[in-house]
Amino acid sequence: MALRLIAVHAHPDDESSKGAATYAHYLDQGAEVLIVSCTGGERGDVLNELVARDPKSRRDLAGLRRSEMDHAREIIGFQHRWLGYEDSGLPPEGVAVPQGSFADVPAEVSAEALVRLVREFRPHVMITYNEQGGYPHPDHIRCHEISKIAWDLSGDAESYPDAGEPWAIKKLYYESIFNTERMTRVYEVLREREPESPLIAQFEEMEQRFRRRPSDVTARVEVGRFFDQRDAALRAHASQIPPDSFFFFWPNDLQREAWPYEDYRLAASRVATSEFEADLFQGIDEETA
16 A cells, blocks of 8 residues: 655645655655645736736636646646635735635635545645744645644544545644755855855845744655756746746755755654654554555
8 A cells, every 4th residue: 555645735836845855755655645735826926027928827817827736746746636715815914814715714614625635535644834834824824724623633533524434644744844954054055165156145144034943843854856856846836936036046956965855843643753754654554554
């Protein structure tokens, strides 16, 4: 029986910026990977000037982002499902999210659709965002909330009884890919290798910002050989990823030398595990899972 991983994201493109190399790694290992996009990204800004000139980006942004997601899926090879909720946008502080959008629908209601997918796919590992949503976007926070409900209740036969046969996920992780240790190490290697690089000033600003964040990493998966594939998936989301995006500031050969990992925090587990892990499936017996 193949091991199975489900990753729950707020918008199309989040899966490529937050874990794509991990998904490619586990697919290469023979695991099954399902990506869930909670919303269609309908209220996202078009961040790529070239794409903004395309009339489709103004006429049918939802359709454009679906096409981009399909392209990213082909590049990495994961399975994909839309949860079907409407993007909440990022309203100014004090302004309510649009009525009926993902963040407006009660979490316990939205969670049923995710519980249904969990019970259908039967994953051993779930990846999602931390309690702050990774960053405080209302859809990212709601994504965390419904993922936690699915973790808690998908194995409970009395919860969401019409959503399929119960299935208890073994392990829950929060992605922590942009963390202090990674940023500092890449910055140090860049200074050692290319002391005159114009990138140093840009990195210095980012490194200082990330240094204020305490590291919470408990799992580090070596995935450096999939960084080019990850970047291709990111570029597939062209409306969100301009050619000069900060995601591409650091050359992949430098990243592979400095930090060939994607990092996670183990949030909960129903199997025995260790204090620090190199494999998200650690503790899960493939034969009996």
